Amino acid sequence: MIWLFAPAAALIGYLLGSIPVGLLVCRLYGVDIRQVGSGRIGGTNAWRAAGLKAAIPTIVGDAVKGAVAIGLATWLFGLLFPEPATMAPDLAIQRLMALHLAQALAGGLAVVGHNWSIFLGFKGGAGGITTAATTMALYPPVGGMVWLIGGFLIWWSRIAAIGTFAVGVSSFAIFLMLAVEDWITYWPYVLYGVIVLVAVLVALRPNRERLKEGNERVITLW
Numbered sequence: 440m441i442w443l444f445a446p447a448a449a450l451i452g453y454l455l456g457s458i459p460v461g462l463l464v465c466r467l468y469g470v471d472i473r474q475v476g477s478g479r480i481g482g483t484n485a486w487r488a489a490g491l492k493a494a495i496p497t498i499v500g501d502a503v504k505g506a507v508a509i510g511l512a513t514w515l516f517g518l519l520f521p522e523p524a525t526m527a528p529d530l531a532i533q534r535l536m537a538l539h540l541a542q543a544l545a546g547g548l549a550v551v552g553h554n555w556s557i558f559l560g561f562k563g564g565a566g567g568i569t570t571a572a573t574t575m576a577l578y579p580p581v582g583g584m585v586w587l588i589g590g591f592l593i594w595w596s597r598i599a600a601i602g603t604f605a606v607g608v609s610s611f612a613i614f615l616m617l618a619v620e621d622w623i624t625y626w627p628y629v630l631y632g633v634i635v636l637v638a639v640l641v642a643l644r645p646n647r648e649r650l651k652e653g654n655e656r657v658i659t660l661w
């Protein structure tokens with residue numbers, strides 16, 4: 440029964456991730472973000488559409504919805520399956536794995552929802568900020584490294600797609616390295632890494648083509 444919560448957590452993550460924060464923020468400034476730049480709803484395109492006044496709340500909102508998805512799944516899991524005072528070791532391990540799986544699916548599907556929102560005809564963003572935020576919520580030490588890697592590459596290259604790609608790859612790679620040492624603890628996080636990596640790679644297909652051609656958009660803030 441405890442494992443059946445995982446699909447519900449995935450649905451929670453997808454619906455929260457589907458909230459089009461960038462679209463809603465830019466509408467406050469009379470702009471349809473889908474008609475500007477890349478047409479995506481993330482922070483970079485919000486900046487193109489309406490400046491930093493739109494980009495900052497969009498970035499914050501995209502991060503918060505991913506973290507909230509994991510937090511809500513965690514809270515509901517504890518509410519539905521309270522931890523007893525005593526528990527056999529094998530059952531304790533099963534409970535922990537089921538919790539980690541629910542958290543991983545909530546986080547991974549939040550990124551999927553951001554990239555292919557049910558509210559926007561399955562269109563959306565690229566998932567960089569939401570991936571970084573969900574990774575931080577799942578495992579802060581890994582999340583901190585992911586934020587640093589993505590942030591540095593965006594600063595260095597001035598290309599958001601490179602930072603987004605790095606966030607997806609590093610989230611998967613670091614969790615995979617941890618799982619080599621402790622598969623029981625980290626396999627749900629590896630699954631999460633696979634989901635976000637695939638979501639980012641698929642969303643960035645047009646960007647990869649532009650990078651090959653040398654005409655990818657750059658951030659001109661600095």
